Amino acid sequence: MSFTDCCIKGFEWEGTPTGTEGKLGDNDTYITGTNPDVAVLLIHDLYGWKFPNVRLLADHWAREANVTVYVPDFFGGEAVDLGHVEANRWDLLRPFIARNAREIREPEIFACARVLRPKYKKVGAAGYCFGGWACFRLAAREHDPPLVDCISVGHPSLLTKDDVDGVAGAAVPIQVLAPEKDPVFSPEMKLHTFQKLQELGAPL
Template identity: 30%
Template sequence: MSCPDCFNGAVHEGTPTGTVTKLHNIDIYVAEPSSGNPPQAIIGESAADLDWGGTVLIPDIFGWTFVNLQLMADSFAKKKDYRVYVPDFMKGNAAPVSMLESLRKVLVPKTWYDTFSKPYHILWLLATAFPAIYFNRPGKTFPTVKSFMESLRQNEAAHLPVGVTGYCWGGKHTILLAEGFTVDSKPLMDAGFTAHPSFLDLFGDIEKMTVPVSFAIGDKDNQVSPTQGKQLEKIILDKPDGQKGEYRVYAGYGHGFACRGDVLNDDPKGAVEAEEQALAWFEKHFEGVKY
């Protein structure tokens, strides 16, 4: 399923506080706990004498340098003392953030000039959107994601649980990881969270999942209709214990609400609640997990 609405939303204000480095040959943004405490992945147990603790955040089509995703990683790190990784799985082929303003002018013109300039913005969007989607098609990028997660599990996360969050484009990869891939008899991820995933094969991707995933989807999302959402929810709730997911509907919200906002509803409440949903899900599934 393609994603014509993947580019909706807005750029948030703020200055990320993490660092940029390389890990397993991937450029990566790292958010550390601002409290100065050691990162925690196992609830109630400090990771001071362990290797790593936290989550991997797989971004939307705007990639790892998008300020919204880096600010979100900072928030995760601050609230739960997690270390959060935002890798460049797109290898420099992310869509330009400047597309957001053009999308708004096309979809929600506010002035006569916005209306008059629509043809220009439509042509520019087509010229920039298609390359980003082509170079970042899941069949091409998932091997990079999987390889990174294997290296992470064998090294930094050898003894700790791993959580993965995915937004839009990243949601597809989170769901693919949930098929139950392992390395050294350990799962590549212990729990996943996705908000408004795109590029899904409904419902084949969902049926293959064996790792619990929490979904946050607006009832106006063009990628998953309310009818499809009910079937998706039934599939993940009917899975056996240890694989069962959760599905939450956000009334009044469309695609992109959890990381950018969307043209249908700019109220940030949905994004805040989706973040709380993700953190609660990881807290529940990290507890007591050791390797």
């Protein structure tokens, strides 16, 4: 599977998002669900927080799992040029990616989790592609107490061995959805993730 097949040849789901737009800390945020005790911080992929699919997914989780889901904007009000994405023009996308590098967005992501932490009894985080590395960082043992109670990631991009090595072990359960063929989450990273999480005692 090529990167284009995995991340670009997607489709837009049918339906109309039912949540509302508000704030989570300083970030504009899509909010859906009404559970006062359990929240999920859903970290979007390259398509951003306004892409209908991510909002419809948030709505589905809110209904099916009875959680309140927050989808903050972690691209600073900017949206990726979908035409460039669909044309696989990464040369034109590099400036956008640089403006939203993990080193830039990580403090915002931590800040949003810190707003949720005292408000809810349980806080989970989920992320696909761009959101994957961020969830691992939220699960890092450097946070005391933990910022989240569990994470779920799919096809994590920009993930490093240090991110995996730094998780809080048994304190934060981790779910990793890894396609058999993934140009971003390489076989080497999959193996390291699987072995290291077992070594750290992380519930899988």
